Amino acid sequence: MVNDCIFCRIVAGELPADVVDRAEDWMIFKDIAPAAPTHLLAIPTRHVPGVADTVDDDTGLVGDLVGALTCYARRAGIEDDGYRLVINQGRDGAQTVPHLHVHLLAGKRLGWPPG
Numbered sequence: 001m002v003n004d005c006i007f008c009r010i011v012a013g014e015l016p017a018d019v020v021d022r023a024e025d026w027m028i029f030k031d032i033a034p035a036a037p038t039h040l041l042a043i044p045t046r047h048v049p050g051v052a053d054t055v056d057d058d059t060g061l062v063g064d065l066v067g068a069l070t071c072y073a074r075r076a077g078i079e080d081d082g083y084r085l086v087i088n089q090g091r092d093g094a095q096t097v098p099h100l101h102v103h104l105l106a107g108k109r110l111g112w113p114p115g
């Protein structure tokens, strides 16, 4: 756990979050500032700053996060209408929280390409 990391503090229960699913290695909770009717974040329970830090990772961490969200989407009935998964990395990727997370956006027709 990294003490000044808000997502580590959510994992530890020190900050509130609207958690929709969790397992030992990951959790899914609602984004505090939703950019779509459904906006979830899947994060690893251990601190990993970003997707760039998983290059040498052999645990399949990103696959686990994507799998958790796609399973959730199927259960929640949003698979047919579709959704978008997003990982922002670093400054130009507009990453604002330096703890790896995958966004799930759904519930409206999303624009493309992103700005």
Ligand code: 5GP
Binding pocket: 006, 015, 017, 018, 029, 030, 031, 032, 033, 034, 041, 087, 088, 094, 095, 096, 097, 098
């Ligand atoms: P990024 O821009 O880093 O890809 O996305 C970070 C996301 O985390 C943003 O969509 C932002 O709204 C969300 N976020 C930031 N702080 C909190 C928080 O304290 N709780 C929750 N649930 N989401 C947060």
Ligand code: ZN
Binding pocket: 002, 005, 006, 007, 008, 009, 046, 047, 048, 098, 099
């Ligand atoms: Zn963290």
